[in-house]
Amino acid sequence: MTAPRPILYLDWNATAPLRPEARAALLAVLDAPGNPSSVHAAGRKARDVVERARGEVAALIGAATERLVFTGGGTEANALALRALSDGVDALLVSAIEHDAVMQTARAGATPVEVWPVTAEGVADLAWLEARLRRGDRVAAALMLANNETGVIQPVAQAAALLHAAGARLHVDAVQAAGKIPVDLAALGADTLAISAHKLGGPQGAGALAFATDVRPTPLWRGGGQEQGLRPGTENVAAIVGFGAAAKAALAALPDMADQAAARDAAAARLKAVGASILGEAAPRLPNTLCLAVPGWPSDRQVMWLDLGGVQVSAGAACSSGKVRPSPVLEAMGEGALAPFALRASGGYATDASHWSAFADLWLDGYARVSARQRTEVA
């Protein structure tokens, strides 16, 4: 019997494996009872660990602890932000490449949504924004810091400057950026900024919204006074503590993340040599993300081939409940024709050059078989 192939996980943008630091911190808390709102010693201990985690998470994104609330994940943090920013505006300008957590929440609200286009490289079009702001009505905008499918980093600081000059606010979904590149709320000029624990090695089901001095979110629901009344309900203490530990480790490891780009690009060069396109390649990108497409080899078949060979990647993020639909991100970039063939590989803190090269080996092997078959069919 041959030994099973080791599983190679390259789908960190979907979720990152729990960091050992986060696991240890989380497990320690699970065994300690205590509601952070209780006044006895166990309650005070729970409050202490939550506040320590708040400091760790705030440090990762340059936020003030008194303006950071924990949520049940990135989706909820985005929803809380959009509720705050859409109040009293005539339109919400939402970039065409936003995650469903932003796009669908915005569309479900009462404020009309206008889609803010992106360039062919997947970068939000600042000229469009400038022209739109000249109309002079009251707007707010949402622009993610880095795209989950292509990894393309957005010109958030420039957008914030344009918006602020027009008296408008900006929400930044930094869920994919936090822990992969430096994130600083003030330097970005974000009025609200959302992050999620599980994308940076914390547990699933925890997130945070940070906000600037003059923003006052309104809660999505009512209840107790937890999280300044902005997120009523007993805190998920263990998840928050795991989030804090992950954020601290991620901040310390940021320089290592930057080093990932070289291994990713070496793998990309090999795929390009046989005709694959790298989406967003000419734009600044996250160091860990590779979005590629090659006509003739559908995404789901690529995912299956790689999975059988022990490499786990994604057919693009336009996938929920197990269903894959054409990626609105690639469509917005004018690459709709490539969307059925797009694949996303993404690494993280435990990924090294050997993983990227094993991914490229297996992909090239699969592609050689597909193209040989196509050549036979044509002949």
Ligand code: PLP
């Ligand atoms: N925003 C972006 C850019 C994401 O990639 C994701 C998750 O895929 C989310 C928001 C949602 O975060 P969560 O899974 O924590 O709700």
